[in-house]
Structure formats: C-alpha cells, structure tokens
Amino acid sequence: MSRLDELITELCPDGVEYKLIGDVCDFINGFAFKSSKFQGYGEPILRISNIQDKKIDTSNLVYFNLDDYTEDLSKYIVNKGDIVVAMSGATTGKIGVNDTDSIYYLNQRVGKFVPNEKIILNRFLYHILTSKTQLIYQISGGGAQPNLSSEKLKQIKIPLPPLPVQQEIVRILDNFTELTAELTAELTAELTARRKQYEYYRDLLLTFGDEVEWKTLGEIGKLIRGSGLLKSDFVEEGFPCIHYGQIHTYYGTSATETISFVSVDKSKKLKKAKKGDVLIAGVSENVEDVCKPLAWLGGDICISGDMFAFRHNQNTKYITYLLQTTDFSRYKEKFAHGAKVTRLRQDKLLAYKIPVPPLEEQERIVAILDRFDALCNDLTSGIPAEIEARQKQYEYYRDKLLSFKEVTA
Template identity: 25%
Template sequence: MLADKLRKSVLQSAIQGKLTEQLATDDKVEDLLQAIEEEKELLIKEKKIKKQKPLPEITEDEIPFAIPENWKWVRLGEIGIWEAGTTPSRSKSEYYINGKIPWVKTGDLTDSILKSVTENITQLALEETSLKIKPVGSVLIAMYGATIGKVSILGIEATTNQACCACVTYKNIYNKYIFYYLISQRDNLKKMGAGGAQPNISREKIIKTIMPLPPLAEQKRIVEKLDNVLANIDELKASEEKLSILQKNFPDKLKKSILQSAIQGKLTEQLATDDKVEDLLQAIKEEKERLIKEKKIKKQKPLPEITEEEIPFEIPKNWRWVRLGALSSVITDGTHKTPNYVNKGIPFISVQNISSGKYKDTKLKYITEDEHKKLICRCKPEKGDILFCRIGTLGHPYIVDLDFEFSIFVSLGLIKLINKDINVYLKAYMDSPSFEWQINKVKVGGGTHTFKLNLKDIVNFLIPLPPLAEQKRIVEKLDKLLADIEELKI
C-alpha cells in the first residue's frame, strides 16, 4: 500500500536529518554524550547499574548513510540501559493468581503507548525472580519470533518477559526518538534475527546496533514532525484499507445485483414472439405423468398453491412463479452413511468438490464399485442434473458435466429436472440473492450445529420461470457480464 511505503520513506528521511531544519542554536551533540557519560559514572558509583564492557568503535563500513554535521553515530547501548525480563515458573500458581503487577509479553506490543497488558504477576514472583519493574517511558522491543521489531513505550510501570527488551534512556535522550528509530529499523532487525527455527535478535545485538543521534532539541523537533506526518499517513492507510475492501467486495456485490436483475426479467428484452410459458409447464407436466405411468419415477405429493404473500417481487407477464418440485422428477440427497473409502475406485463427491460451482478433484475420495452400485439405487447423478450444497455452505449449485459415474455424500442435494434445458437458467437463479433469501428462511442449525437444508423445504422453493427462449437470452447475457466481472477481481 502507498501508506506503508510513505511511512517507511518518512521515517528514513527523519533519521537522516532530512525531515526537519538543523538549527545553529542547538547544543552540540558532543555535550549531550559527555552528559551521558557523567550520568553513567554516577549511576555506577551509586551501584544502580553495573559497569559495562566497552562497546566496539563504529567503523566506516558500518555507516549506511550521511548525517548532519552536528549529529553523531552511536550504539544503542550508549544511550540507555537495556534489559530483558523473564518468565516466572508456570508451575508456581502463586506467581500468577490474583497478580496485579503488569507483565509485558511481545504480543502486547502495538507500536504505540502501552497502557494495558494481557497478564499480571504477583509481588512474590517479583521478589523471587530476576524481574524488575520498568518505569513509565521505557522503550520496549520484541526480540523473538514473528514479533521481532515490534515496539511500544510503557505508559504504565511494568515487568517484561524474556522475549521483550526494555530500554530506560539516559537524560537528554528523548525516548520517543528511540521509539521511532527502532520502527524505522524493523526490516533490518528482522534480518539480524533470521536463520533459526526460532529467530531472535538478542540484547547483545540490540546494544551493538548503531543509531544516528541528533541534539536533544533536534530529537524533539523530529518527533513532533513525525507525530503529525504519521497521523496523516495513518488516515491515508485507513482510507486505503476501506478502498481495498470496497474493491474486493465490489465484484461479488455487482454479480449478485446482476443475477437478481436477471431473474426479475430486468436484464433482457421481453419478446412477443416467445412461446407461452404455460406451454413449457404443460409439456413438463405431461412428461412427468408419462414417467410416473411407466414407473420410472414415483408420484409426488401435491405441491401447495402459491399465495400472493409468498411472491417476493414482480415478474414479466409471460413468466410464471412455480415451485421447484413442479419442474423436477427427483429432489434427493446422497448417502447418509459414511462409506468405506479405498485408494482407487468410483469417485465419491462431497461439498468441497463442487462448492465453487465447478468440479474439483481436490481431496477426492473413492469407494468400491460394489458400494457404488448399492448407492445409485437411491441416487444416480447424471449429466445435466444439478448438485447443490445442502449441509454447511448452503446453495452453491453445480451442473453435472462429468463423463464418469460417481456417488455423492449426504452433504449434497440432487435435482433431476424434467426438462434439462432449464438447468442453466435454474443454476443462475440458485446463485441469486433471491434463492439465498429462501435458504435463510428455512435453514436449520446454527450455533454449535452445522446449517442444513431439508429436502421437503427445497421442493417448495419458488422459481420465477420465463419461456425457454427468454431463459437462453438471460443466460447469454449473464455469461458475458459475469465474465467481465471476473476480470474486475483483484
């Protein structure tokens, strides 16, 4: 995102002295460093800190860029006292139960002022371990794992775990300048910690890291400028994220809108030359009666009349509302018993194989031919039939286009249409918000139970049925429009 690139650029400009004006009235940075040395000697004398080993001299090869004349390169160990914490034994519950002392873990760090933590320890843990309370204003940095380089400034007194290093800065070092500098170096810090199963940057690596140090007044000007500029960049990032969500969701919303328009007859022209839809329905009725007479399908229970209250929207004059059961010879589902799977055999298809609207053999399972023969006595999917998800992700129709036999699990429903020429239009309807609305009215489950559709409800679903010629025009229009929408996806 542009905001992220801009943030990195602004932080880099700041630590190179390019974001603010250098003023001749600023104190010399050498005086600042001398004051630090004097403060350090006093703390050692008072036994508040131990004398440290001298840090290595900074070489020319280490310096990555030029800085203003009145700045100096220093190591982070020169500007503050860096200490990591520890994790009190988890086996001693008295270290944690009813604890009131904030204990910072790396997951608590948020690149901002830290005012709350997810866990506390007790006074006993503080007394019996090496933990120390860090004062408000301490700069924290994560040293281990995926959070390497995450930082915060303590807004409360707190202790830290061993993966979190805390810096108490010396006088004349502005903690927020260190905070911003560490953020600017996050990528470099991650590289320093790379290479292990559990990457870490260690306290030793941190204190040896070099930093460009301006005079205190310049540190404050840099921070003030960054506070202002980065706040604006945060607003830009929020806007970018909203735009990204809109761009991501727009194609799907547009697709649903177009599908809804299509099944309401608003996408194509109604032609007087089309056959009457009653003729299509009569032909379906006669074919169903023939199949019943020849005992190829069972006689169905009469479907309830469609009432005015059920009709969700108006349709063109030459369309009719019908129930799905009136268009189908069979609406059923797959086997309710989990079969014995084999390495090779007849494909056994479930939701994951067709939920995209196309067949995918991902994680495909197989059953024996003998078991398949038992299952097809009840449910035999064939080319042109419609499969749909009836457990879990509901709806998601797929028109069977496979040249091999297969069986299906109970998670899939099967619709065998009397006239298979209807199937492509019906699939488009089943993809529409109107069909989804009917699903949501009758689906059962929720909470800890998986949603499912009962077959008796699906039979009664309403379908807005146009003449066949109009169905073909709708499908042709949708094919073109939906292909264009796919190209919009990012």
C-alpha cells in the same frame, strides 16, 4: 531551506555520531510469568503475540494476580509510550509501542527499551527501530525458530543527531503517521458503509414470499465431496485445482481460473467440480465462514477434502448469493457445530430452503448484485493498496530523514 535543514546546517554540518543501542538505552527482558496462573482478569500480561502492526494488540490478553508472586515486578511495567520488541516466535523483531493509557507487564521473550532521554528521544528511537525490523529479524537467525538475543540487539549501530534535530524529525514523522492513520480510518469507514449497503440490498432482493416456489438445496441439486488433494500436491503447471482453504483466503464470489495446479496423473485420482457448480468450504474456524460459497464458472477442476461441489440446475451465482445472506448466516448459527473447527452437516446443508424464482428473475437479481459486488471488491482491493502506498511513502521519508553522514573520530 526547511527547519530541519537549518538545524542540521547549524548543529551537525559535518555529520553525526553513531552509537550502539546498548550505549544509549537500557534493555529489560520480560518476566517468566507462569501460564498455570494465567486468568481472565487482573493485571494484563504483554506476550509476543500481542505485538502487532507497531502497536499492542489487546484482543488476546491474559492476566495475573499480583498476590501470586513475591518478586518486585515494577521494572516489568510497560507504561504509555514505552517501546517493546518481540524476541521470538512468528512476530520476532516486530516493534510495538504502548499508545494506550493502560499499563502491561512484560512476559518472557518480550523486551522493553529504556532510552537515556538526555541523549536520545523515545520517539526518535521508535522511528529508528521501525527502520531496523528487517535487520533485527536477521540477527535473530530467521528461519522457522527465530530467537533474538538482547546482547545482539544492543550491538545495532544507530545515528545520534543533536536533540533539536531529533525533535524535528519526530515531529515530521509523527505528523505523517497521524495523517496515514486518519486516511486509513476514513477509507475503512467508507468500505464498511458500502458493505452494509450492499448487504441490505442483497438481502432485500433475495427476500420472497409465497409468490415463488421454495425448495431445499437437496431438491434442486446434490453435493459432491472432495477428497485427497493436499497443498503439498501443488505443482507449477498441470491440472487446475482448488483447496478449501483458498476459498477463505483468495477467492471472492465467483472465479473462472485457479491459482493452483496438480499433476495430470494426480488429477485422475481426485474428485472434480464442473462449470456451474457452487464450491462450498465445508469447514472453518468460525460459524460466519463455514460453508463460504464460490461460484465456479470455469472448466473442470480438482477439489480438496473439507469442501463440496454443489451441482444443480439453477443460476450458479444466484445460489452463491443466497448462501451469503443474513438468513443463511442465522441458519448456520442454529445448526453448525464443532469445538476447534466448525462444520455444518451435509444433511443440514441440503435441508436449507431457498426461494426458486424463474431463471430470468434469477439472472436479473444476479446482474444487480454483481454490480454491487464489483464496487465492494474494488474498494476492498483499493484500500489495502492505498494504505500500502502510504506506508511505503512513510518508510521512504523515514529512511531518508534518518540517514546521516557519520562523523569519524
């Protein structure tokens, strides 16, 4: 019999009492900080967008000056270990915990739980709440504009086993969480190392001197600009198509099939890419991803605006790999422009000079890089799958450990 089983047998053999969240902890709604007084330094403000993946994301914090407010803001402080919840917006219902040594101040639409630790442990409450995120989202109304009420939140019923039982459950679940985090860090480090190795050999294989001919992209091919295709045009079956955004989010180095389609009638009005074209995303949110290439190796497809089909007489994957190199990244940094979105003008793209060895040499290089690319892709797809499996394992044991027979009065 495990230690937990022993404790349950000794302290609550007939089940445990269930209570409302509002009966075992206080809840503090955030303060309405004025956005006009946000600044780039000072005291950090915790907004709904900062609650991500059960943690506090500090990448987009805003700050304020205490002297700008006459109110006592001490109750809005989020200390280490405090549990918070997003009350509206895209992250509604997400639970976060401050696992840093820093303090933050609760903004409006962010709530903080203050448990009565004489009857419920803070970490026990945390694990309970992470098991209730779907329920919390549902009581917020869901939909396009979810809005969580603190009063409804307080009405959620939770089990309340004796403190020694809570302590043992917390120990088990915290250990499981720590092991998962360690595994994630190891897998991510391995992937980073493999990617750096791949990038090094890719750049090395694609580095040439005067022993080969150099030409601009404009000298070996032409750009065909897409137009007219919207995501709202997608249908279940029909003529294959690719939207520029999918190059960023779905496709890798090459593809032979699409995940989207348009009607045959609509396809007749749209620009087409052909087998062997390099599809290029013409717009991005950053310089790194602008002009992201995709070697298209399937049949004719429709292409959207803000992307190009580069038609040429070279090895398609060879051109694609060249447009992934560090050299091309530096070229983009020099000539790409834009405030909200980043673009590289067509004339600048076509002016980019590349080495053009014989097709046999291009094929040899592509064969080597394909093997590296496949290895990185296997790791990339494998890591999220492994992490998801561990997360589901944690959720399974968490839900099992937090399921108690209710004692009725």
